[in-house]
Amino acid sequence: MSLSGWVGVWVVVCVQKEEAETKRRKKEEEERKRRKKEEAETKRRKKEEEERKRRKLDIKEEEVEDVREEEVEEEVREEEVEEVEEEVLDIKEEEVEDVETDISASNIFLANLSSHPAPHFDAHKLARRIYRIYNAHIFENKLPKLPMEFADIGSRAGFFRSCLKNPTVDGIFFSKVYCNTPARVRDVLIHEICHAAAWYITGTLGEDRHGAIWQIWTRTASSRFPALPPITEKVYCVSY
Numbered sequence: 458m459s460l461s462g463w464v465g466v467w468v469v470v471c472v473q474k475e476e477a478e479t480k481r482r483k484k485e486e487e488e489r490k491r492r493k494k495e496e497a498e499t500k501r502r503k504k505e506e507e508e509r510k511r512r513k514l515d516i517k518e519e520e521v522e523d524v525r526e527e528e529v530e531e532e533v534r535e536e537e538v539e540e541v542e543e544e545v546l547d548i549k550e551e552e553v554e555d556v557e558t559d560i561s562a563s564n565i566f567l568a569n570l571s572s573h574p575a576p577h578f579d580a581h582k583l584a585r586r587i588y589r590i591y592n593a594h595i596f597e598n599k600l601p602k603l604p605m606e607f608a609d610i611g612s613r614a615g616f617f618r619s620c621l622k623n624p625t626v627d628g629i630f631f632s633k634v635y636c637n638t639p640a641r642v643r644d645v646l647i648h649e650i651c652h653a654a655a656w657y658i659t660g661t662l663g664e665d666r667h668g669a670i671w672q673i674w675t676r677t678a679s680s681r682f683p684a685l686p687p688i689t690e691k692v693y694c695v696s697y
């Protein structure tokens with residue numbers, strides 16, 4: 458081959474080489490672009506996923522908020538129910554103080570409980586209120602704040618429990634079956650609170666529990682509150 462022939466071959470080889478190099482670079486560039494695109498896509502998806510999660514969390518928070526609101530509504534409803542009961546019992550909140558400090562207003566309040574049909578009333582709340590009235594006007598507030606319970610206590614309408622060794626079990630118990638009207642709560646309570654007075658004020662339950670000491674207190678109660686029906690001996694403690 459002549460020299461020019463060799464040069465020609467060399468040029469061709471060079472050109473081919475350069476073409477190959479250009480192709481390689483192009484391929485590399487494409488590959489780089491593809492990777493970049495892929496990375497961008499991955500980033501975008503990640504961001505989307507995070508956004509989704511955040512929204513989900515927001516929804517959950519909203520749900521929690523809703524639940525809280527429902528609870529509040531429930532509480533409001535309970536308050537409304539209580540208000541209705543108060544009205545039925547004819548004792549508005551601002552008059553409560555009067556009822557408890559004024560003996561003649563208290564007497565009228567106790568008398569009115571007889572005519573109360575009481576389809577719904579909060580027996581425990583009423584018992585506490587009457588207890589405060591009795592304690593203030595009959596027992597000069599000498600009685601402790603006794604626990605009171607409405608329970609299934611068999612055939613008794615109520616009883617007073619005291620324990621010298623363990624006064625924490627002391628309390629007045631009402632039959633939740635028998636004490637289904639405000640008048641019955643009032644009448645069982647006056648009977649039992651006279652036992653409590655015999656125990657805490659006089660210092661003894663008395664020989665037969667319904668003996669002289671208990672009767673002193675029932676007489677005091679009747680004189681302070683003439684509206685109360687006669688306080689009988691055995692009706693409440695024994696059976697009804």
Ligand SMILES: [Zn+2]
Pocket residue numbers: 648649652666667690693694
């Ligand atoms: Zn009794």
